Amino acid sequence: MLYNFSTDNVRYAKAAQLLYALYKSRDTSSPMNGVETWNRVEAYCKGACKKSRTTSEFVTKFKEMGKVGAIKPKYMANPEHKAHRLVMPDGTVLESDSIREFNAEILQDDEVRKTIETDYCLIVFLVRERIEREKAIATASEEEEENEED
Incomplete structure (x- = not known):
């Protein structure tokens, strides 16, 4: 499992991460x-x-078609990373939970676009599966909290 997607293929995981971030960052309209x-x-x-x-x-084109504003960095973050790193201009490395992870390298990797073009059905399926898993986890957490209150 990479980037919290049901795949061990890095190309698929990167493409799914980008599509996931685009989908989750969509506007209400x-x-x-x-x-x-x-x-x-x-x-x-x-x-x-x-x-x-x-x-x-x-x-850019997907955002125009899907009415997506700015991509929210929290959806580009790799959920496998607990603390995020930031390299300063002087080479100093900062590591903290409060540093946001942008994964800009995904946008610079043109293989991601090619992967989406050739395997968009699989990539969409990976995104859908992750979203369903996240919903199930959230529901289970809510049920646990309700049971603790009783």
Whole structure:
């Protein structure tokens, strides 16, 4: 499991992380909210890939199509990292839970766009599976809290 996705393939995990962040950062008025959510996500993946050559261009096109504002850094963070690192200009390394992880290298890796283009069905499926797992964990936590209160 990489980036909290059910895959050991780094390319798939990076592509899923980017798509996850785009989806989770969507606006309330996004067409990705509603009945046809995942059909739209797949369509936006295909459309944005056709209109882009780089991963950064893909993100720009996907954001336009899906009405996504700024990507929220918390959704780009690798959940496997407990503390995040920040390298200062002088080479000093800071490590803290309060440092946000942006994973900008994913946006610079043009293989991510190619992976989404060729394997968008799998990438969307990985994202959906992670979201369902997170919902199940949240529900279980809420039930535990309710049982503790009784």
